[in-house]
Amino acid sequence: MEPIIELQGLRKSFDGQEVLRGVDLDVHQGEVIVILGPSGCGKSTLLRCLNGLEPADSGTFRFRGSELARGAPWREVRQKIGMVFQRYELFPHLNVMDNILLGPLKVQRRTREEAEAQAERLLERVGLSAKRHAFPRQLSGGQQQRIAIVRALCMNPEVMLFDEVTAALDPEMVKEVLEVMLGLARQGMTMAIVTHEMGFARAVADRVVFMDEGVIAEAGDPAAFFAKPQTERARRFLDQFLTVESWRG
Numbered sequence: 001m002e003p004i005i006e007l008q009g010l011r012k013s014f015d016g017q018e019v020l021r022g023v024d025l026d027v028h029q030g031e032v033i034v035i036l037g038p039s040g041c042g043k044s045t046l047l048r049c050l051n052g053l054e055p056a057d058s059g060t061f062r063f064r065g066s067e068l069a070r071g072a073p074w075r076e077v078r079q080k081i082g083m084v085f086q087r088y089e090l091f092p093h094l095n096v097m098d099n100i101l102l103g104p105l106k107v108q109r110r111t112r113e114e115a116e117a118q119a120e121r122l123l124e125r126v127g128l129s130a131k132r133h134a135f136p137r138q139l140s141g142g143q144q145q146r147i148a149i150v151r152a153l154c155m156n157p158e159v160m161l162f163d164e165v166t167a168a169l170d171p172e173m174v175k176e177v178l179e180v181m182l183g184l185a186r187q188g189m190t191m192a193i194v195t196h197e198m199g200f201a202r203a204v205a206d207r208v209v210f211m212d213e214g215v216i217a218e219a220g221d222p223a224a225f226f227a228k229p230q231t232e233r234a235r236r237f238l239d240q241f242l243t244v245e246s247w248r249g
């Protein structure tokens with residue numbers, strides 16, 4: 001089957017430093033891709049290129065078979081690719097429901113009644129119906145992050161991208177957010193996830209992509225990757241986590 005997103009030979013530099021050095025990646029319907037790699041290897045940049053937030057310097061981007069170049073109608077494609085970031089970027093002056101409805105009403109021009117009914121269902125799914133009138137400052141970090149996920153889902157995306165969404169959370173809130181993501185994966189949502197939560201990565205991934213210095217150093221089946229990574233860099237990367245985990249006791 002044709003991939004939803006196809007990247008070929010993607011390159012991106014910042015200030016003369018090449019951060020992506022020719023990345024090829026296909027994202028297929030219903031697939032969960034976990035992107036791992038050392039700090040600074042280009043994971044966030046790749047994710048941002050995946051929804052056009054960051055225009056690539058060269059390479060091709062296809063969405064459902066159609067190529068999109070610089071200056072192409074990215075706005076439409078971006079609506080089909082939801083993204084959640086490390087910092088929950090809810091608008092502080094809007095309550096939960098108004099935060100969620102902003103995109104559906106202003107960008108998608110849907111009726112309030114219809115969009116609100118969907119928002120209610122999504123809030124129910126993440127266990128936050130009671131917070132629909134709360135303001136972001138009245139919510140915990142984990143709750144805000146679940147609202148940020150609902151806000152992205154309410155645009156009916158075909159793909160969801162998650163960039164270290166639990167990295168800024170207190171440990172006790174990490175699980176509630178990861179569980180929402182696991183639920184989405186089980187329902188067949190197509191996702192690309194950057195995370196440092198290795199247990200979660202192993203549980204959720206259909207495919208692991210290991211990046212190193214701006215290229216995909218290896219990619220494949222998560223069980224095989226975690227049991228026996230092929231590259232020395234991936235072995236060292238995973239060892240770090242084992243050390244930290246055993247140190248934590």
Ligand SMILES: Nc1ncnc2c1ncn2[C@@H]1O[C@H](COP(=O)(O)OP(=O)(O)OP(=O)(O)O)[C@@H](O)[C@H]1O
Nearest residue numbers: 014015019037038039040041042043044045046164
């Ligand atoms: N907007 C930008 N302007 C300048 N440099 C940038 C920009 N975004 C990223 N970089 C640089 O590109 C490199 C890769 O950054 P990126 O955030 O993609 O890495 P990462 O693998 O996600 O790292 P981490 O795991 O630490 O978040 C880094 O050296 C970073 O400083």
